[in-house]
Amino acid sequence: xxxxxxxxxxxxxxxxxxxxxxxxxxxxxxxxxxxxxxxxxxxxxxxxxxxxxxxxxxxxxxxxxxxxxxxxxxxxxxxxxxxxxxxxxxxxxxxxxxxxxxxxxxxxxxxxxxxxxxxxxxxxxxxxxxxxxxxxxxxxxxxxxxxxxxxxxxxxxxxxxxxxxxxxxxxxxxxxxxxxxxxxxxxxxxxxxxxxxxxxxxxxxxxxxxxxxxxxxxxxxxxxxxxxxxxxxxxxxxxxxxxxxxxxxxxxxxxxxxxxxxxxxxxxxxxxxxxxxxxxxxxxxxxxxxxxx
Numbered sequence: 001x002x003x004x005x006x007x008x009x010x011x012x013x014x015x016x017x018x019x020x021x022x023x024x025x026x027x028x029x030x031x032x033x034x035x036x037x038x039x040x041x042x043x044x045x046x047x048x049x050x051x052x053x054x055x056x057x058x059x060x061x062x063x064x065x066x067x068x069x070x071x072x073x074x075x076x077x078x079x080x081x082x083x084x085x086x087x088x089x090x091x092x093x094x095x096x097x098x099x100x101x102x103x104x105x106x107x108x109x110x111x112x113x114x115x116x117x118x119x120x121x122x123x124x125x126x127x128x129x130x131x132x133x134x135x136x137x138x139x140x141x142x143x144x145x146x147x148x149x150x151x152x153x154x155x156x157x158x159x160x161x162x163x164x165x166x167x168x169x170x171x172x173x174x175x176x177x178x179x180x181x182x183x184x185x186x187x188x189x190x191x192x193x194x195x196x197x198x199x200x201x202x203x204x205x206x207x208x209x210x211x212x213x214x215x216x217x218x219x220x221x222x223x224x225x226x227x228x229x230x231x232x233x234x235x236x237x238x239x240x241x242x243x244x245x246x247x248x249x250x251x252x253x254x255x256x257x258x259x260x261x262x263x264x265x266x267x268x269x270x271x272x273x274x275x276x277x278x279x280x281x282x283x284x285x286x287x288x289x290x291x292x293x
Contacts, residue, residue: 001039001042001043002039003071003075004035005035005038005039005042006068006071006072007025007072007075008021008025008032008035008036008039009036009039009047009061009064009068010065010068010069010072011024011025011032012032012036012047012048012055013047013057013061013065013068016054016055017054017055018032018033018036018055036048043060045058045060046058046060047060047061047064048061091120091121091277091279092120092121092122092123093120093121093122093123093142093143093277093279093280093283094122094123094125094140094141094142094143095110095122095123095124095125095141095142095143095144095145095283096124096125096126096127096132096135096136096140096141096143096144096145097124097125097126097127097144097145097146098126098127098128098129098145098146098147098198099126099223099224099225099244100147100224100225100241100243100244100247101145101146101147101243101266102124102126103243103244103247103248104243104246104247105243105290105291106124106145108290109286109287109290110122110124112286112290113282113283113286117279117282120279125140125141127141127144127146128198129146129147129149129150129198129199130198132144132146132149132152132269136152136155136269136270136271137154137271137273139271139274142270142276142277142280143268143269143270143280143283143284144268144269145160145266145267145268145269145287146266146267146268146269147163147198147199147200147241147264147265147266147267148198148199148200148203148264148265148267149199149267149269150199152269154271154272154273155269155270155271155272156269156270156271156272156276157267157268157269158267158268158269158270158284158287158288159265159266159267159268160265160266160267160268160287160288160290160291160292161265161266161288161291161292162263162264162265162266163241163242163243163263163264163266164241164242164257164258164261164262164263164264165200165203165204165207165239165240165241165242165258165261165262165263165264166239166240166241166242166245166255166256166257166258167181167183167186167237167238167239167255167256167257167258168227168228168231168237168238168239168240168245168249168253168254168255168256169186169189169231169237169253169254169256170231170232170234170235170236170237170252170253170254171251171252171253171254172234174189175189175237175254176256178256179256179257180256180257180258180259181256181257181258181259182258182259182260183207183208183211183212183239183258184211184212186212186237187212189236189237190217190218190219190235190236190237191208191212191217191218191236191237191238191239192217192218192219192220192221192227192230192231192235192236192237192238193205193208193217193219193220193221193238194220194221194222194223194224194227194238194239194240195220195222199264200224200240200241200264201222201224203262203264204238204239204240204262207239207262208239218235218236219235219236224238224240224241224244225244225248227240228240228244228245228248228249228253229248231252231253232250232252232253233252234252239258241264242255266291268284268287
């Protein structure tokens, strides 16, 4: 029996007539009769007999109905699942991001998405820039959201917005009090270098090196988070991304804007070796709206 045969058989058995089965399936009576006749021809035995104007299931039909009912319910489950997938009500997505965005921005984005899709499972991982390519190409994440990633082969890029570098200084009188600063005002102050930490670390180092050729780093670290923790101890100043700065600020530090803003792109990456699901596309749309705020 084909699936269409099972569907017609189940409808007739359940409703008790060809007329009711046709109404249930929203098809014509002749088409139901035709499919039933074809099913009986293939099976080699009758499924229904007409007795005094009524269709009565044969003993063979009674033997088949249990399995037909199970298959029919499985078909209904598949139909419901397909509808849930279409309307993004179920599924799983893997998101990779930097620690900087993981403090506040991505949790806020996930909250917005989860409000509309409460049954979707989200797996979030924080990554170093050098791990992005392998993570995507091994399909360990469906989407990564990063700062200024370098060109990575076989990936699809989504530009979500821009962030900016800021200066974080200790909150005491030895440092300028204005909200905006020229980096040269810190020429004589010790600074914390953030090298080998990816594109943003390189961007900050290039700017500082070009402006303060005679200034040496007193401490070198490899993450923005550690840099601001050291600034909190009053040891020196650093240039980091605005997200890490705002998420970790307290009364021990002040966050200053640069007179000449240094911006960087916030980018989403997906593998170009597989199609992007409708669920991921919807998450990407949420991300585009979130970072445009």
